[in-house]
Amino acid sequence: MITRERLIREFELIDEKAGLMGSDEIDLYLIGGGNLALRGIKPATADVDVVVKDYRTLTALENVLINPSPKFRTSSGIVVYLKVFGHEYEKKLGADAVYQKVDPETGDFNLDVFVKRVMRGIHLSGGMIDRAVVPKEFQELKKLRVHLVSVEDVFLFKGVTSLGRSKDVDDILRLLELGVDFNVVLKEIEVQRKLLEVETFERLAHILFEKIKLVQKILEERGLRSRGLDHFINQLEGYLG
Known part of the structure; x- marks a missing residue:
């Protein structure tokens, strides 16, 4: 290491x-x-x-x-x-x-x-x-x-990796503890939507949504909740076909 x-x-x-x-x-x-x-x-x-x-x-x-x-x-x-x-x-x-x-x-x-x-x-x-x-x-x-x-851009990179990469979920939890500005992430998602092929964007948006839902579930199991994260997930749903 x-x-x-x-x-x-x-x-x-x-x-x-x-x-x-x-x-x-x-x-x-x-x-x-x-x-x-x-x-x-x-x-x-x-x-x-x-x-x-x-x-x-x-x-x-x-x-x-x-x-x-x-x-x-x-x-x-x-x-x-x-x-x-x-x-x-x-x-x-x-x-x-x-x-x-x-x-x-x-x-x-x-x-x-x-x-x-x-x-x-x-x-x-x-x-x-x-x-x-x-x-x-x-x-x-x-x-x-x-x-x-930035922390927000690392969050996005980590969010679109394979759903099977559990270490990335752990890293996302660390980033949330540090503090993530979800408005910055959402603005960057809009930028990426213009840069990426339609199919690629839709695939990555789906992965991001599923991974952040998993993070939300982990937080709930620990008795924690983030209103910012909840709002972010609601916004992500708008990108799913």
């Missing part, structure tokens, strides 16, 4: 190597468990998921990750990632590239990269980019600009 401290350190090393290589600036948008771990609301994550705006950025990132030249030795030695082909994230979630740093001492570091669109569905929209922030932990980096997408 990848802890918050490990995540920060790995991005620092990638940035250091990118500087040695004279790379262009690389914007990464951190989503999923890595986002939650960095916020301190999840102890660790199995994989780090990032979105980039375009394939030019993916190429620049890949050039830094997989270059094995000893000329680019960082403060922790040579940092080299392997590109993994046929990884389950490529097959199931549509990741554009999966990279892995094999480290027997501290454990492997898996980096899953999506270009513009995540899980063959949700787009990295202009609103998401505007809401994202570079946290203080990454503000001193020279070449990497690591952005945290």
Whole structure:
């Protein structure tokens, strides 16, 4: 598992190597468990998921990750990632590239990269980019600009994954404890409806509705209720065919 401290350190090393290589600036948008771990609301994550705006950025990132030249030795030695082909994230979630740093001492570091669109569905929209922030932990980096997408956008990404991913339900519960502005989520859903194919949007809306209904049931079993969540579910019903 990848802890918050490990995540920060790995991005620092990638940035250091990118500087040695004279790379262009690389914007990464951190989503999923890595986002939650960095916020301190999840102890660790199995994989780090990032979105980039375009394939030019993916190429620049890949050039830094997989270059094995000893000329680019960082403060922790040579940092080299392997590109993994046929990884389950490529097959199931549509990741554009999966990279892995094999480290027997501290454990492997898996980096899953999506270009513009995540899980063959949700787009990295202009609103998401505007809401994202570079946290203080990454503000001193020279070449990497690591952005945290907002809590509301992580909520949406988590909400449209497969219904069988119980860990995403747990993460949604964590996000609710932190506080989610459902009006922001609803506005982003409207944006996504314009960006997505009709069938894709309807499928994702159905998944989101079923998953949030499950979350509502879990809260009720714990003797809890959220009026904001109830209203959000009522609004979601309007998107179901």
